[in-house]
Amino acid sequence: MHHWTRILAHLALLVVARGLDIATPLAICEAQSISQSVAQELASEIARPIRAERDLTFRRVAGESITADMFRPDDDASYPLVIVIHGGAWSAGNKWQVRDHARELAQAGFVAVAINYRLAPAHPLSEQVDDCRAGLVWAASQADQWKADATRVCLWGYSAGGHLASLLATDPQPGEPPICAVVAGGAPCDFEFLALDSPGLVHVFGGTRAQIPDVYLQASPIEHVTAKTPPFFLFHGESDALVPPSCSQRMHERLREMHVESDYHLVPKRGHLLTFIDPQSRRLAIEFLRAHTSEAP
Numbered sequence: 001m002h003h004w005t006r007i008l009a010h011l012a013l014l015v016v017a018r019g020l021d022i023a024t025p026l027a028i029c030e031a032q033s034i035s036q037s038v039a040q041e042l043a044s045e046i047a048r049p050i051r052a053e054r055d056l057t058f059r060r061v062a063g064e065s066i067t068a069d070m071f072r073p074d075d076d077a078s079y080p081l082v083i084v085i086h087g088g089a090w091s092a093g094n095k096w097q098v099r100d101h102a103r104e105l106a107q108a109g110f111v112a113v114a115i116n117y118r119l120a121p122a123h124p125l126s127e128q129v130d131d132c133r134a135g136l137v138w139a140a141s142q143a144d145q146w147k148a149d150a151t152r153v154c155l156w157g158y159s160a161g162g163h164l165a166s167l168l169a170t171d172p173q174p175g176e177p178p179i180c181a182v183v184a185g186g187a188p189c190d191f192e193f194l195a196l197d198s199p200g201l202v203h204v205f206g207g208t209r210a211q212i213p214d215v216y217l218q219a220s221p222i223e224h225v226t227a228k229t230p231p232f233f234l235f236h237g238e239s240d241a242l243v244p245p246s247c248s249q250r251m252h253e254r255l256r257e258m259h260v261e262s263d264y265h266l267v268p269k270r271g272h273l274l275t276f277i278d279p280q281s282r283r284l285a286i287e288f289l290r291a292h293t294s295e296a297p
Helices: 003-017 025-031 036-044 095-107 125-141 160-170 213-218 246-257 272-276 279-294
Strands: 050-061 064-073 079-085 111-115 148-158 179-185 232-237 262-267
Touching (some): 050 125, 079 095, 079 125, 095 279, 111 125, 125 148, 125 160, 160 179, 179 279, 246 262, 262 279
Parallel strands (some): 079 111, 079 148, 179 232
């Protein structure tokens, strides 16, 4: 079984094992359908020399080290900083899943930092958000050391990682660096797609939408959008059976209503897992970040 097939089949099984009622067996079949040509296209883009620093601890909580990997072009120039957040239904995965995304960002002229965060059910969403905020602040504090530009900071995430990136961008806190742009793929930007009595995310939120509706609303990036929200690039698989495309569509519409720049890319005939590695979506997202970091002071 090919390298990418193993990764995505494993992710699909993790989602199903968590008992999320939004998962279907089609996700596993989709993961097993990845073609050799897609993998070759991704591999062909790995050409520019980069360097990496791995397993850097940015936070310690209750004896647990939370780590990150940094990737950047192997030269002495200064580049924009991108924080990359992995998915996994808030309950699985790690920074290794987005290693190739981070490497491709470095190839494109960014300092990419892939971060870990603590996972449910041992750690609820609020602690995960705290970890991601800590990673963002820490990465900005390392900018001089990495020759990154802390005035040009972006966020990138997919699935649960896209949700976390979107939440950080729409609900900024004092002491955090301003965000120039956000890339969010396959992201649940609200939770309207879950039935009120669905137990699918009880292990993350602590209850159903019917039991704790305010918690779900506060966790929805769409509820925090203002005119000051940074520009968004949203991409979503047309056939996504895990997170419906309507999540990104509604987010796109809300951003536009608030006069915030938003690009929405619907990936034809792709589901949640194949969209994660869609090379065209990555290229469009990188061009979006380039445009907005070149305009930063």
